Amino acid sequence: MSLSIIIVNYKSTRLVLDCLEHLYRGAEAREFEVLVVDNASGDDGRQVITSAFPRISWIGMSYNSGFARANNEGIRQATGDAILLLNGDTLPDATVIETCYRRLMASPYAAAGVQLLNADGTHQISGNYFMKGGLNYLLPLPYLGPLIKRAGEWFRVEAPHVADTDALIEVDWINGAFLMVRRSTIDQAGLLDEDFFLYAEEAEWCSRIRKTGRLCLYGDLKVVHLQGETANQTFGSDGKGYYNLYDRKGLQIMLSNFVRIRKQFGAGWFLVQLFFYLVEIPVFFCGVILSRLGKRPYRYSWTQCRNYCKNVGVVVSKTPVILRNKPYFYKVL
Incomplete structure (x- = not known):
């Protein structure tokens, strides 16, 4: 060999x-x-x-x-x-x-x-399959993600990953x-x-x-x-998978995913994804408020909401660099 x-x-x-x-x-x-x-x-x-x-x-x-x-x-x-x-x-x-x-x-x-x-x-x-525009990266969004997943199931969109x-x-x-x-x-x-x-x-x-x-x-x-x-x-984080968007590890995941979208799918798809991540901010805020008014256990905390907003803010601040697609080291640590 x-x-x-x-x-x-x-x-x-x-x-x-x-x-x-x-x-x-x-x-x-x-x-x-x-x-x-x-x-x-x-x-x-x-x-x-x-x-x-x-x-x-x-x-x-x-x-x-x-x-x-x-x-x-x-x-x-x-x-x-x-x-x-x-x-x-x-x-x-x-x-x-x-x-x-x-x-x-x-x-x-x-x-x-x-x-x-x-x-x-x-x-x-x-193993995974490519989804157009990397739209599967919208699934981790706290409130919009489950809605997008249900819509995909309704229209019988195939899962982008090989389960086993x-x-x-x-x-x-x-x-x-x-x-x-x-x-x-x-x-x-x-x-x-x-x-x-x-x-x-x-x-x-x-x-x-x-x-x-x-x-x-x-x-x-x-x-x-x-x-x-x-x-x-x-990163001093916990949990497995890629659904954590609320700490430094989540920021690195989010930033790297956006860089990949720009490189593989182009600037248009990058902006589409960023739009959904920005829309999630007021939705997240309202969702946390409404959860406090009900009797069910809290699904998300104010800390998670705040940290999500901060992480999206970092992506927004890096947007001009990402769109130019010039060499840049996207390192969080």
């Missing part, structure tokens, strides 16, 4: 150790090139990780560069004819990785993923927790966009990869992903 695995680390030594421990349980892992890219963690992670796993290559960034830039540095230094972006909060099986690699290299596909699982064995969203699969299925983009790409594909599509700090970068990257070839999920191959563990530690 000629496979390079890139794991990005930021103050997550314990998670990376667990990831590598699961990886090296399989004899196949001896054939992998493993690169850990550290985003200036400033702790003893290098000593601890390299002492436990001397086979890996350690790449130190001089600052917290985020997901895209760190992976790009790993890709530049990797030697494999396929690259696997692997989250440090996964518990990978070397046999699964080897099987995915051999299938991908023997197939017509440009990139591949596997079925991600929660720690309890339930399925995570591992046990078979091979073609998708438009793959979860970046486990994303394997041919080196020849990267040469054509380019590296990840370094405007992104975290979130949405793999979706934008897959939109360019898809122009070079098809993407797929091997649903019978499973990998456990402790979703959100690293990001939650970094």
